[in-house]
Amino acid sequence: MTSPAPSPEPQEAPRLDAAAVPALSIDGVSHAYGPRRALIDVSFNVQPASFTALLGLNGAGKSTLFSLITRLFGIQSGRVGIFGHDIGKSPGEALRLLGVVFQPRTLDLDLSLTQNLLYHAALHGISRREAAARSAELLGRIGLSDRAGSKVRDLSGGQMRRLEIARALLHRPRLLLLDEPTVGLDVKARADIISQVRQLVTEQGIGVLWATHLFDEILPSDDLVVLHQGKVLARGPMSRVVTDAGAQDVNTAFMRLTGAQTMPGGGGA
Amino acid sequence: MSSITTRDASRGFSFAEYMTCLTGIVWREGLRFLHQRERFVSALVRPLVWLFIFAAGFRQVLGISIIPPYETYILYEVYIAPGLMAMIQLFNGMQSSLSMVYDREMGNMRTLLVSPLPRGFLLFCKLLAGTAVSLLQVYAFLLIAWFWDITPPSSGYLTVLPALILSGLMLGSLGMLISSGIKQLENFAGVMNFVIFPMFFASSALYPLWRVQEGSPYLYYLCEANPFTHAVELIRFALYGQINWISLAVVASCTIVFMIGAIWAYDPSRGLARRGPAGGEG
Numbered sequence: 001m002t003s004p005a006p007s008p009e010p011q012e013a014p015r016l017d018a019a020a021v022p023a024l025s026i027d028g029v030s031h032a033y034g035p036r037r038a039l040i041d042v043s044f045n046v047q048p049a050s051f052t053a054l055l056g057l058n059g060a061g062k063s064t065l066f067s068l069i070t071r072l073f074g075i076q077s078g079r080v081g082i083f084g085h086d087i088g089k090s091p092g093e094a095l096r097l098l099g100v101v102f103q104p105r106t107l108d109l110d111l112s113l114t115q116n117l118l119y120h121a122a123l124h125g126i127s128r129r130e131a132a133a134r135s136a137e138l139l140g141r142i143g144l145s146d147r148a149g150s151k152v153r154d155l156s157g158g159q160m161r162r163l164e165i166a167r168a169l170l171h172r173p174r175l176l177l178l179d180e181p182t183v184g185l186d187v188k189a190r191a192d193i194i195s196q197v198r199q200l201v202t203e204q205g206i207g208v209l210w211a212t213h214l215f216d217e218i219l220p221s222d223d224l225v226v227l228h229q230g231k232v233l234a235r236g237p238m239s240r241v242v243t244d245a246g247a248q249d250v251n252t253a254f255m256r257l258t259g260a261q262t263m264p265g266g267g268g269a
Numbered sequence: 270m271s272s273i274t275t276r277d278a279s280r281g282f283s284f285a286e287y288m289t290c291l292t293g294i295v296w297r298e299g300l301r302f303l304h305q306r307e308r309f310v311s312a313l314v315r316p317l318v319w320l321f322i323f324a325a326g327f328r329q330v331l332g333i334s335i336i337p338p339y340e341t342y343i344l345y346e347v348y349i350a351p352g353l354m355a356m357i358q359l360f361n362g363m364q365s366s367l368s369m370v371y372d373r374e375m376g377n378m379r380t381l382l383v384s385p386l387p388r389g390f391l392l393f394c395k396l397l398a399g400t401a402v403s404l405l406q407v408y409a410f411l412l413i414a415w416f417w418d419i420t421p422p423s424s425g426y427l428t429v430l431p432a433l434i435l436s437g438l439m440l441g442s443l444g445m446l447i448s449s450g451i452k453q454l455e456n457f458a459g460v461m462n463f464v465i466f467p468m469f470f471a472s473s474a475l476y477p478l479w480r481v482q483e484g485s486p487y488l489y490y491l492c493e494a495n496p497f498t499h500a501v502e503l504i505r506f507a508l509y510g511q512i513n514w515i516s517l518a519v520v521a522s523c524t525i526v527f528m529i530g531a532i533w534a535y536d537p538s539r540g541l542a543r544r545g546p547a548g549g550e551g
Contacts, residue, residue, distance in 0.1 A: 070383045074536070092282065095385035106380045108297070110304045115297075122293020123384035123391075125286025 021084045023048045023175040023207030024069065029078030031064055038064040040230045042078070046223070048174065049205040051198060053218045053238070055254065056227035062211040063103060065227070066179045069209075070100050082175055096124070099168035103179040103211075105160060107167075109153040113144060116152055117167055124171040131170070138166040142196070158189025165196065175207045176200065182217065190217075215250045224250070228258045282386055290386050291394045298365075298398035302405070312360065312406045316353035317413060324349055336477055338509040350411075350419045351505035352474025354429075357410055358403045358437050359497065363465055365399035366444030370451050382535075389532040396445065396528070400437030407433055425508045432507035436500035439520050442527035443496075449534035472498040496523040 024046035031039040039061045046052045056062050067073045069080050071091050080087040085094035107116050114135050121131030139145045142162040161181055168176060182190040194217060200206045224238040234241045234257055247253035324346040372378040381391055472495050482489040492498050499516035506513040
């Protein structure tokens with residue numbers, strides 16, 4: 001593997017209107033937990049207004065990568081940029097443009113829906129009045145306005161996920177990360193969430209990185225990154241990745257690329 | 270021009286944004302506290318048991334001579350009241366760090382840590398919020414204690430406030446420092462035994478140190494070196510409108526050291542990062 005050449009754009013002031021700047025750029029990122037290497041020289045980009053699926057089995061390194069992008073862990077080597085802002089050097093600016101839905105639930109179960117949203121808004125320095133308006137609007141959009149005052153504990157799994165996505169959008173990020181957001185949900189809830197997120201891409205131009213191990217969540221027009229045992233095995237439009245692997249569908253392509261014996265089902269829960 | 274338009278020329282955060290964040294964190298901690306009524310009750314019952322039962326029983330055993338800041342002979346209940354106030358804060362400090370470990374396991378901590386504001390500031394807000402909760406508990410205790418004839422001068426209720434804030438911050442940051450080193454919730458119970466009880470008993474909370482010195486000089490030195498002793502003494506003097514300068518210096522320095530340590534330990538490139546993925550990797 002050749003080490004990635006330093007990209008030219010970081011020299012310039014990062015601007016959202018610069019079309020060339022990717023929403024997310026991962027350049028030569030490696031990470032180890034002691035002797036165990038979780039990520040090895042990972043590089044790929046997520047473009048604004050695109051849906052990029054990060055496909056990998058459990059343990060492929062997806063969550064580690066998410067922890068690095070969100071600055072939960074420090075970068076050991078390589079570079080992570082969000083619209084040109086280096087997460088290590090200017091985390092404030094980078095995190096401001098980023099919304100994230102983690103795999104484990106991160107809602108406060110004893111607080112109400114609105115209280116959860118207001119807390120998140122406060123963490124982003126959004127004034128109370130503005131936060132209340134945005135919360136009401138977002139709750140309306142996900143069809144949970146009538147539940148605004150109920151405790152999160154009383155929601156279903158699908159509703160909680162939708163609330164988490166709404167929360168991640170509260171500070172109007174330009175890049176949205178979702179780590180296996182449909183795990184544990186029924187078919188209907190899965191479909192709702194996928195269509196909600198795809199709408200964000202087409203209507204609001206948000207760049208989405210969607211980590212999953214479920215093939216049926218990926219469309220041929222999506223960008224695809226195949227992560228296996230910490231390494232990127234393939235990346236590009238899904239149709240091209242499939243053709244390059246000499247396969248008919250993403251399932252077979254993934255099997256050929258990884259040499260995996262057993263395939264994860266497409267069933268979700 | 271070029272030096273200004275580099276990436277460092279980020280917009281940064283305004284004072285209002287910092288304040289919004291601070292009030293948001295304190296508000297959330299307050300809400301959580303109100304939702305956990307059992308926590309409030311147990312936070313009150315614990316010192317009251319000491320006051321009503323332990324102190325009543327020991328009143329005859331332990332005579333208290335006139336020592337500063339007291340100007341007359343005092344009842345044993347009056348002596349241990351400041352120690353119990355500090356105990357409330359000790360438990361609260363450890364409990365809010367327990368909630369950080371819980372938050373980390375449950376993933377709530379991530380919500381806090383992916384805020385774009387500087388991480389040190391976020392943790393400081395969290396500490397202040399925990400301290401604010403401990404103040405509610407302490408004043409509720411003082412109210413009940415007043416009916417039990419623990420009646421410091423009325424101005425004492427005000428002068429003790431800065432002391433309580435400082436000691437609350439010290440004990441909270443100690444808890445945070447400890448929590449950063451704990452992987453799992455279960456391990457915390459052990460730390461409670463190894464931190465809370467030794468700190469409380471090897472201090473001036475229950476007995477004046479001159480009495481300890483008579484019994485065991487070594488224990489006396491241990492008590493003197495215990496930051497909790499100084500938190501107790503700072504509170505005791507402040508409750509009577511006086512300042513114990515040595516205790517103030519010790520508590521202030523310990524607060525700074527523990528806080529820097531906690532912020533250091535929660536730095537993404539250190540503490541948390543070494544421990545591998547939280548909540549399972551996928």
